[in-house]
Ligand code: SF4
């Protein structure tokens with residue numbers, strides 16, 4: 001069992017590292033930190049308002065009992081974990097909170113959190129569930145309301161020029177992330193799935209310039225890496241939020257290589273540039289709403305809604321897809337049967353890991369991963 | 378659970394007993410039209426039935442079908458088929474019930490024999506969804522159309538302002554009203570295309586007028602339940618919502634709700650209660666366990682009556698100007714959103730579009746309900762597979778604790794009887810009644 005534990009939730013954990021970093025950055029800059037979950041509310045606007053955007057993550061496997069005083073046991077365990085941590089004061093470095101109406105759970109987290117533990121600033125960013133023209137117009141107006149609320153809080157006027165500068169900075173990082181992902185298309189990628197994941201986790205915390213330095217360093221290391229071992233089965237990981245490398249490491253330990261992903265803190269955020277439009281908010285609408293691939297958004301019936309994923313699997317020459325779903329995660333659990341069938345039709349086998357945000361029992365998960373990977377090999 | 382632990386509801390009103398003839402008559406009329414191949418729409422609660430009526434469209438509610446499958450104990454069969462297909466047991470059991478039903482329907486080419494209605498839910502020609510209330514609704518029809526019936530879908534998205542935004546700010550109001558108007562226009566455009574008919578505004582106005590008359594009687598009936606003893610209980614309440622789904626906009630519905638109002642008023646005048654000795658007056662939160670509605674009668678046998686249910690209170694009546702019936706529809710949705718905003722999860726998590734869940738510091742709704750309906754306690758049904766309606770009950774319990782009203786949360790499900798553990802639930806209900814006894818005697 002002890003061996004399982006070390007593999008499962010190994011320290012240092014990305015969440016802890018990020019939180020240490022943000023405390024330091026806050027002390028150095030003196031700027032307020034605005035925590036966010038999901039990026040329907042663009043972090044670029046937060047930066048342009050003179051605050052530091054910080055992607056809130058949790059600690060899978062931690063004790064969630066502090067959430068019981070406010071919420072039911074039946075709810076996404078990730079959300080319960082965030083709430084438990086908030087209740088214990090572990091996010092005390094946050095001055096403000098912006099939560100998007102992405103899934104119902106996250107959105108209700110907003111109500112409960114702000115009621116029981118009010119913060120100096122909080123904003124619920126309402127997001128339509130479709131990308132129709134009326135929905136786009138609503139989202140565009142919502143951006144203005146969000147900007148105004150930030151201006152009121154930080155006292156700094158958010159100019160379009162400042163937003164454009166932030167977009168430009170984050171786009172530079174997007175280009176670097178894409179370069180790293182390019183390397184993952186090779187027979188023997190110079191960067192592992194868990195290394196890549198840890199980098200992207202840092203991307204939700206570090207200021208753009210610091211993240212850029214980290215990406216550049218990783219890129220030169222990955223480019224120089226000479227693969228020694230024979231090629232392994234190639235995996236695309238799909239599913240609910242993951243904020244720990246546990247599953248990636250388990251897959252790697254089981255003898256496969258993660259070459260691509262489709263989860264919240266993954267390629268989805270970096271895949272495409274934010275278009276540089278005359279009105280920067282139009283570009284943000286396109287990037288964070290219209291093109292943002294999250295199953296909470298209804299893209300109509302039919303399997304076409306998964307085409308982007310099949311294309312990605314092909315591009316990265318994935319041999320199989322491993323899905324990861326968290327207990328009570330409606331958006332992903334509802335999509336699973338349709339997705340599994342479509343992937344099968346496209347010749348891509350899929351394994352589903354249904355977890356309560358703890359990666360336990362690790363032994364059972366490993367056995368299933370091994371069997372699947374052996375089958376692919 | 379065993380099936381013998383489940384019992385059907387016994388109702389108290391003569392008016393609801395009349396539904397035994399009224400509903401089959403309605404279903405027969407629908408069936409005849411279905412057999413002559415008129416297009417059928419499957420719809421979700423949140424789609425205005427008045428609009429469907431104005432298009433003279435045949436419609437069916439998979440949610441309501443779920444309740445019927447549950448009460449006849451066939452839901453587990455359909456749910457298990459869906460689970461075999463990869464749907465998690467955690468997912469909304471109305472949805473998994475639909476998925477299992479559809480799978481069997483497609484395999485057999487006809488409604489599975491277990492279906493509660495002859496011909497089951499029929500074959501849809503279109504799906505009209507609504508994101509009102511919950512997220513599973515976005516996935517439900519998407520998957521029905523992906524897996525089983527390749528027909529056009531329109532889902533409407535009536536967003537509502539979050540709790541800490543002032544909805545009376547004219548800019549915020551316009552922000553939301555614009556979306557609601559554009560969404561309704563999209564729905565109408567879709568219906569016009571699918572039916573090949575233009576919307577008849579005059580017909581819609583008349584339908585709305587009738588619908589509002591019926592809802593006004595419903596509202597007034599519910600207010601009569603403030604009387605001691607309570608003249609009407611939950612078994613009648615939950616049954617009497619069905620005409621709102623199928624018959625609203627018809628004179629028949631107005632007559633039904635008027636008769637109900639008159640009957641309940643008469644009972645109040647004559648002091649006739651649901652039980653002879655009313656010891657506990659309760660408020661109900663959450664969806665009911667449709668497979669075991671007899672649980673309400675069981676509580677009545679112990680002297681406990683529900684005077685108020687927060688669920689399905691969506692039919693509330695609002696004054697709206699019908700000169701422009703489309704704007705009236707938008708305004709009605711908005712007024713509901715405002716009401717939710719004012720009270721929201723404070724008392725009715727399920728009344729909340731999820732966007733409004735929040736604190737409502739200063740809201741006095743719970744105090745008002747407790748006082749006006751002379752409540753002695755609150756019972757909340759935590760439905761495992763429907764978080765949309767039950768998430769927020771712990772918060773409500775916290776608020777009740779502040780008022781000093783005892784409350785109980787018990788767990789089960791709305792449609793899946795496998796989650797009902799009879800002995801355990803009854804033990805907890807008994808213990809709760811004892812708690813209320815103590816509270817009434819002034820103890821804690
Ligand atoms: S894991 Fe699923 S339910 Fe939880 S926050 Fe993410 S999308 Fe929502």
Ligand code: SF4
Nearest residue numbers: 469510511513763765
């Ligand atoms: S509100 Fe609950 S029961 Fe109704 S569709 Fe949504 S999850 Fe299912």
